[in-house]
Amino acid sequence: AQSVTQLDSQVPVFEEAPVELRCNYSSSVSVYLFWYVQYPNQGLQLLLKYLSGSTLVKGINGFEAEFNKSQTSFHLRKPSVHISDTAEYFCAVSKRVTGGGNKLTFGTGTQLKVEL
């Protein structure tokens, strides 16, 4: 079963408009949740993470995400996007596995394209 689902493969949005990138996960145990961003021709870098505590987490570049346990979601939001936000965004889940340690599973990614 897919652990992380990013339903939107592409999201076009105009500059200065708000955006939400959706992420849902499946797990019956506690998880850690992440959003990574991949700019063109670069590796992935951590945007933000939820480990515990406040369900609203803030990351770099004005992004934030809200952990919703009842809906098993961790949607990423930004109130006003910029051209430089054009990138691919990956949701990831880390959860404990049998035998110890944690396994990080990535979603399939959402391409955010910001247009003028």
Place this chain on the structure above:
Amino acid sequence: DADVTQTPRNRITKTGKRIMLECSQTKGHDRMYWYRQDPGLGLRLIYYSFDVKDINKGEISDGYSVSRQAQAKFSLSLESAIPNQTALYFCATSDLGGQITGELFFGEGSRLTVL
């Protein structure tokens, strides 16, 4: 200089050839990983290593092998490349805390094309 360096950045090869992708890091992390990225499939774990003497298979290890030559170096080999191994390959590192929480540091990727 990048903390996680991958070489080569781009490589075109033919079916049946042996290919090695190399990764070196200056972050001092014990844990290193190799991922493969395909359009629409996200990132999938090939192999990971928690220290020099520890090698573990990921979800898609068939057709690949790895070598952890030192704490800072982790190489990925394709003994006999095939076209469906055409992909973007990423090396990543983490410390102990990152292995638990999932915070990884990625290289810039190695694009491999197998003809």
